Amino acid sequence: MSSVHVRDLKKSYGHAPVLHGISLDIEDGEFVILVGPSGCGKSTLLRMIAGLEGVTAGEIRIGSRVVNNVPPKERDIAMVFQNYALYPHMTVAENMAFSLVLKRASKAEITQKVQQAAAILGLETMLDRHPKELSGGQRQRVAMGRAIVRDPKVFLFDEPLSNLDAKLRVQMRSEIKALHQRLKTTTIYVTHDQIEAMTMADRIVVMRGGVMEQMGTPLDLYDQPANLFVASFIGSPAMNQIPGSIGAKGFVADTGHVLPLPTSAVAQIGRSAVYGIRPEHMTLEPSGMPVRVKTVEPTGSETLLLTELSGPQTSIDITAVFRGRVAAAPGDTIHLQPDMAMVHLFDKETGHRIMA
Amino acid sequence: MAEVALDRESGGGPLRAMGGVIATPELATLRTAGSQAPGFGIRGWIRVLLADIRRDWQLYVLLAPMIIWFAVFLYTPMYGLQIAFKQYSLFRGIDGSPWVGFSNFVTLFNNEYFLRAIKNTLLISFYSLVFAFPMPVILALMFNEIQHNGFRKIAQTITYLPHFISVVIIAGLVINFLSPSSGIVNVLLAKMGFEKIYFLTIPDYFRPIFIGSNIWKEAGFESIIYLAAIAGINPALYESARIDGASRWQMMRYITIPSILPTVVIMLIIRIGNMIEVGFEYIVLLYQPATFETADVIATFIYRAGLQNNQYSIGAAAGLFNAVVAFILVYGANRLSRRVSQTSLW
Ligand SMILES: Nc1ncnc2c1ncn2[C@@H]1O[C@H](COP(=O)(O)OP(=O)(O)OP(=O)(O)O)[C@@H](O)[C@H]1O
Ligand SMILES: [Mg+2]
Numbered sequence: 001m002s003s004v005h006v007r008d009l010k011k012s013y014g015h016a017p018v019l020h021g022i023s024l025d026i027e028d029g030e031f032v033i034l035v036g037p038s039g040c041g042k043s044t045l046l047r048m049i050a051g052l053e054g055v056t057a058g059e060i061r062i063g064s065r066v067v068n069n070v071p072p073k074e075r076d077i078a079m080v081f082q083n084y085a086l087y088p089h090m091t092v093a094e095n096m097a098f099s100l101v102l103k104r105a106s107k108a109e110i111t112q113k114v115q116q117a118a119a120i121l122g123l124e125t126m127l128d129r130h131p132k133e134l135s136g137g138q139r140q141r142v143a144m145g146r147a148i149v150r151d152p153k154v155f156l157f158d159e160p161l162s163n164l165d166a167k168l169r170v171q172m173r174s175e176i177k178a179l180h181q182r183l184k185t186t187t188i189y190v191t192h193d194q195i196e197a198m199t200m201a202d203r204i205v206v207m208r209g210g211v212m213e214q215m216g217t218p219l220d221l222y223d224q225p226a227n228l229f230v231a232s233f234i235g236s237p238a239m240n241q242i243p244g245s246i247g248a249k250g251f252v253a254d255t256g257h258v259l260p261l262p263t264s265a266v267a268q269i270g271r272s273a274v275y276g277i278r279p280e281h282m283t284l285e286p287s288g289m290p291v292r293v294k295t296v297e298p299t300g301s302e303t304l305l306l307t308e309l310s311g312p313q314t315s316i317d318i319t320a321v322f323r324g325r326v327a328a329a330p331g332d333t334i335h336l337q338p339d340m341a342m343v344h345l346f347d348k349e350t351g352h353r354i355m356a
Numbered sequence: 357m358a359e360v361a362l363d364r365e366s367g368g369g370p371l372r373a374m375g376g377v378i379a380t381p382e383l384a385t386l387r388t389a390g391s392q393a394p395g396f397g398i399r400g401w402i403r404v405l406l407a408d409i410r411r412d413w414q415l416y417v418l419l420a421p422m423i424i425w426f427a428v429f430l431y432t433p434m435y436g437l438q439i440a441f442k443q444y445s446l447f448r449g450i451d452g453s454p455w456v457g458f459s460n461f462v463t464l465f466n467n468e469y470f471l472r473a474i475k476n477t478l479l480i481s482f483y484s485l486v487f488a489f490p491m492p493v494i495l496a497l498m499f500n501e502i503q504h505n506g507f508r509k510i511a512q513t514i515t516y517l518p519h520f521i522s523v524v525i526i527a528g529l530v531i532n533f534l535s536p537s538s539g540i541v542n543v544l545l546a547k548m549g550f551e552k553i554y555f556l557t558i559p560d561y562f563r564p565i566f567i568g569s570n571i572w573k574e575a576g577f578e579s580i581i582y583l584a585a586i587a588g589i590n591p592a593l594y595e596s597a598r599i600d601g602a603s604r605w606q607m608m609r610y611i612t613i614p615s616i617l618p619t620v621v622i623m624l625i626i627r628i629g630n631m632i633e634v635g636f637e638y639i640v641l642l643y644q645p646a647t648f649e650t651a652d653v654i655a656t657f658i659y660r661a662g663l664q665n666n667q668y669s670i671g672a673a674a675g676l677f678n679a680v681v682a683f684i685l686v687y688g689a690n691r692l693s694r695r696v697s698q699t700s701l702w
Pocket of ligand 1: 013037038039040041042043045192
């Protein structure tokens with residue numbers, strides 16, 4: 001187990017910069033998730049930590065040791081790949097034992113470690129099978145088993161669940177989480193699924209375009225998104241964004257409607273801003289903003305309403321979620337009242353959070 | 357490509373069973389799935405075939421030229437095979453010649469030169485298998501380890517080139533190289549104070565010369581198929597192995613070689629199936645009566661008997677014998693490989 005420190009890390013392929021200076025400190029035993037849209041550089045960052053990609057500038061430390069020029073096998077890390085990368089001609093047991101065989105571990109030690117990992121992952125009965133005789137979830141487990149037997153300082157996962165169906169994904173999610181709680185190995189995990197990030201991580205790193213947008217606990221990111229990008233990326237359905245400006249009586253949306261603001265925001269009167277309110281933070285009240293219902297999506301436990309706030313010049317889509325059922329039909333007009341304590345304000349130009 | 361084939365396997369038509377000559381690790385799956393045609397007996401088979409043609413007629417159109425080629429150039433001439441059992445005479449024609457049963461074969465197997473030809477064929481093939489067969493595999497593995505792209509391309513091209521030279525010219529080159537008067541080998545030998553050797557007249561040198569120059573000519577080109585197999589290996593396996601701590605040598609041993617093994621086995625089967633056919637033209641170009649002792653093979657024997665000495669029936673009998681043995685060899689090799697490596701051609 002070990003901490004991981006990344007300092008001003010940069011990466012370019014030829015002249016194309018991919019990472020623009022990332023700094024992170026990951027504590028010993030922490031489960032950190034890198035999220036962000038496709039192409040933002042998550043895999044690149046992870047592969048640099050693994051040693052599969054060279055460092056253009058900056059520094060990577062594992063524990064106290066700078067590993068910039070240390071080959072992967074000496075970094076004491078284990079990586080689980082998106083397509084598992086199991087050796088197709090080796091059995092499950094051989095796959096898991098491979099790194100130990102290369103280290104010339106004793107037969108007894110290999111058997112013991114493989115058995116132990118197989119027991120943790122429920123693979124005892126499959127040790128003699130080849131990868132092609134396994135289901136996706138089982139392959140996933142073998143890939144993790146291969147990582148576990150090495151007893152590394154750091155686990156690296158690159159979208160390990162993206163090839164699984166939704167149900168299996170939920171199951172493996174909790175298995176990985178349980179595994180981490182049991183082994184307490186520092187883990188860096190890449191995904192572009194924000195639900196995975198929210199449910200599994202101790203801390204989340206949100207990336208975009210090779211830049212780190214915010215790092216924090218899942219609830220920090222949910223409650224205090226640093227900017228519009230994080231606000232829209234974390235939380236599902238995404239936060240509603242209503243452009244407008246801060247007025248004396250509240251937030252004046254571009255549609256002309258006045259929305260409630262906490263009193264602390266009044267100091268900023270006149271400033272152009274974006275009003276952020278999550279779909280789950282609105283109630284149905286006659287005093288709320290009048291919106292026209294476009295679609296109703298009941299999931300059973302919740303009802304999702306896609307609505308439209310219309311003004312003379314523009315109209316804005318607003319999503320709302322309610323527990324239980326709502327008697328609304330497309331075409332109806334309902335009134336949504338934002339919960340004042342849950343309002344976020346962002347600068348219109350920069351997208352940065354305005355402390356309110 | 358393989359995935360598509362796998363998907364369609366479930367249809368189980370006759371065409372399925374023929375597919376998958378492409379050597380991939382999935383091959384084993386291809387074979388097992390292909391044999392479960394629904395329906396019974398020949399009629400069921402025909403029904404499935406017709407349904408299959410209706411569904412995938414485009415594929416059958418693509419197949420047609422090959423079938424026609426086989427029918428016209430391979431199956432039609434087979435009609436003439438019967439002269440192996442006849443006392444063939446040019447004037448009476450194939451149908452008019454009298455049947456003589458197996459007497460041509462009896463004559464053949466009492467001919468010590470034919471027995472010598474069999475022995476030579478098998479020996480040349482065996483030594484080729486031992487020395488020439490591994491070369492392209494080794495070459496491909498070596499090319500794969502070359503880091504510098506430009507250098508690798510140049511090296512590959514250089515080794516491919518001899519393949520495109522006509523065998524006649526190759527034979528000319530070899531003869532010139534080894535010529536006792538002006539050949540570079542003998543010039544060097546003379547310079548170093550050795551006696552000149554007339555290589556191509558000495559039976560002991562024939563096999564090494566034949567096999568060695570064949571390696572030079574074909575190894576580079578044959579390495580392409582192994583390079584293709586290597587290119588098909590998932591790169592993540594190497595990354596995973598790097599993290600697991602494998603050196604380049606260990607990656608070759610534990611990943612590259614096992615991954616191309618099915619391809620190697622397929623090539624080996626084809627090679628064993630062709631054991632009994634050695635490069636006929638090349639032998640004819642290189643051998644001379646002085647080296648018949650080691651150089652005369654079944655094909656050259658047939659050529660001399662049938663075409664030079666007009667013993668058509670003997671030639672046909674030898675040819676038929678050759679074909680039967682070849683068939684048994686291919687069949688046996690295929691069975692063997694299925695048992696040993698779960699990989700087979702059909
Ligand atoms: N070998 C390479 N050569 C050139 N550019 C590359 C290379 N690998 C990645 N890139 C570029 O780097 C950027 C980041 O890629 P990366 O694979 O890290 O994205 P990602 O965040 O993992 O995306 P995804 O969620 O789709 O996996 C992309 O724009 C990609 O085009
Ligand atoms: Mg990625």
